[in-house]
Amino acid sequence: MIKFVHVTKTYGKITALKEASFEVKNGEFVFLTGPSGAGKTTILKLILGEILPDTGQVMFGAVDVAKLKEKDLPKLRQRIGCVFQDYKLLNEKTVGENVEIALAILGTAEEKWPTKVVEVLKETSLLGKKDYFPAQLSGGELQRVALARALVVEPELILADEPTGNLDWDTADGIMKLLEKINKKGKTIIMATHNREIVAKMKKREIKLKESKVL
Numbered sequence: 001m002i003k004f005v006h007v008t009k010t011y012g013k014i015t016a017l018k019e020a021s022f023e024v025k026n027g028e029f030v031f032l033t034g035p036s037g038a039g040k041t042t043i044l045k046l047i048l049g050e051i052l053p054d055t056g057q058v059m060f061g062a063v064d065v066a067k068l069k070e071k072d073l074p075k076l077r078q079r080i081g082c083v084f085q086d087y088k089l090l091n092e093k094t095v096g097e098n099v100e101i102a103l104a105i106l107g108t109a110e111e112k113w114p115t116k117v118v119e120v121l122k123e124t125s126l127l128g129k130k131d132y133f134p135a136q137l138s139g140g141e142l143q144r145v146a147l148a149r150a151l152v153v154e155p156e157l158i159l160a161d162e163p164t165g166n167l168d169w170d171t172a173d174g175i176m177k178l179l180e181k182i183n184k185k186g187k188t189i190i191m192a193t194h195n196r197e198i199v200a201k202m203k204k205r206e207i208k209l210k211e212s213k214v215l
Contacts, residue, residue, distance in 0.1 A: 004057070016042040017212050024190055027187075031191055033199060083160040087134075089142060126141065160190070
């Protein structure tokens, strides 16, 4: 599904990624690990087409992301769901409304929104919180809302950037169990993390980064 071929990315004099090559197959759950600044977030941004490689290829299936025209990037991103450490929810919107935003961006017919939102909130155990605002939720609940928003567009791939970084162990463990359940339903997941305990417990494939290189 995802293939990096000798990818290098620099920011001025700083090399964020150097000659990185790896592949993630359809349906896999893969961890990107390494210290801060190792290149984990850069890899996720390259997959999304938010930044372009200096050299090498970033392939999403048969698509070379770096060669996509600007007008074609939204279509690519519709195939990807994103979950972030800081949730990126709108505080003035309810849980249901935050999830609906993803459907609005996708251009889903508005009459389909209620059914889709209910389905995904059931899947993430949030249906009872549909009319709550982010300020009324715990950290774990906020991350599940972010995950529901990612899932509602039925993506092929989920990118998770340190999704447990702000959570205590028990709450983080609950998020990981939910991600594993989603993965077992066929979703490909690439998760960046520096949490060794989670990586050890999950026993998934690990792509290790150090000093901007894939080890």
